[in-house]
Amino acid sequence: MISRAGWALAGAVLLALGGCKTLHHMTRENSCNKPQPYMQASSIPPLRIPQGLDAPDTSHSLDVPKLDTPRPPPRRPTDPCLSAPPSFNVPQANARPGE
Numbered sequence: 853m854i855s856r857a858g859w860a861l862a863g864a865v866l867l868a869l870g871g872c873k874t875l876h877h878m879t880r881e882n883s884c885n886k887p888q889p890y891m892q893a894s895s896i897p898p899l900r901i902p903q904g905l906d907a908p909d910t911s912h913s914l915d916v917p918k919l920d921t922p923r924p925p926p927r928r929p930t931d932p933c934l935s936a937p938p939s940f941n942v943p944q945a946n947a948r949p950g951e
Contacts, residue, residue, distance in 0.1 A: 901907045 899907075
């Protein structure tokens with residue numbers, strides 16, 4: 853039979869492993885840089901409308917606005933996933949208040 857100390861130790865270990873981000877990265881190996889299922893997607897034939905019915909107006913359904921900003925630098929395989937939040941510690945210039 854397990855003593856109370858054993859149960860407490862087991863609970864502490866489970867809590868520590870449950871929030872351990874490094875364990876997740878060790879098993880996933882930065883999965884966002886691996887081929888993703890959506891990359892295998894292919895096009896399907898256009899919608900066929902039966903006789904007697906009107907086709908939907910799709911003339912403006914996929915309007916994409918023009919992008920006026922420069923392209924970001926290419927991502928390296930070692931870069932973190934885009935879904936990963938950025939660092940909150942942003943270096944700022946040394947400025948004194950009131951100057």
